[in-house]
Amino acid sequence: MHCSQCGQENPREARFCVKCGAPLDPEELRMVARETGRFSDMPVATAGYGGFWRRVLAAIVDGLLLGIPLAVLQHLFMPAPTGDPEAMARAELTWSLVNILVWWLYAAGMHSSVYQATVGKMVLGMYVVDYQGGRISFARATGRYLAEILSAMLLLIGYLMVAFTRRKQGLHDFIAGTLVVRRAR
Ligand SMILES: [Zn+2]
Known part of the structure; x- marks a missing residue:
């Protein structure tokens, strides 16, 4: 058992x-x-909760997976410095919004998909469930993503909570009512 x-x-x-x-x-x-x-x-069989370092590794995998293509795209499409600080600031802002949009669609789309996980979480054998062990909706996953931005803004304290809470929840997990669990083999 x-x-x-x-x-x-x-x-x-x-x-x-x-x-x-x-x-x-x-x-x-x-x-x-x-x-x-x-x-x-939780009514589903899991191999326990996803711990801090496992989740850091998953974040690194996702960061590389999305970060590298985004950096290449930015290099291709961002205008070269023209000396016009206003144009540069506009381009920077546009690019930040593109990044947020891409990460939102990726995180919320993957967490609410049948995989219930980003590629990074999949590679590390984890997935996201609600308190009943079920799959979360796109709207809920969007809320989790927005709360994750909050976790990051609080000097990453929201993320560090994973290491110290009983069910290994970050601030964003508490806000969204989610758990990150390890897949039972
Ligand atoms: Zn036990």
Whole structure:
């Protein structure tokens, strides 16, 4: 039996996880979670939550995947410095908006897709669920993305929260009501 809370592989006849003590029966787990708030009552089998460094690696993969083509496009389409500071500022602003648009469509589109993950999260074996273990909508994923900008603006403290919270949630996960979980093999 695979523990949905910590990923521990348990003997078939075990009723409770030998490592973290969580009930292995999903129905029993839901009951204990509701009563004690000790465990997540996620009704899907996962290998636990996506930890801080795993999520940093996923972000690096996504950053390379989108960052490199965007940098190439910027190089191709951004006008060369003309000495006109106003034109340059306009171009910079336009480019920032293009970046936000591309990242929004990518993050919200992928997180609300059947994969429930960006390519980076997929590579690192993670996906995003709501508190019931289900897939999030595009609108919810958009809210999560906007909250992620907030997480980043707070000197990345919103991201660092992943390392210190019980269910490894960043500020954006709390705001959007999401969990990042590891795929059970
Ligand atoms: Zn466990």
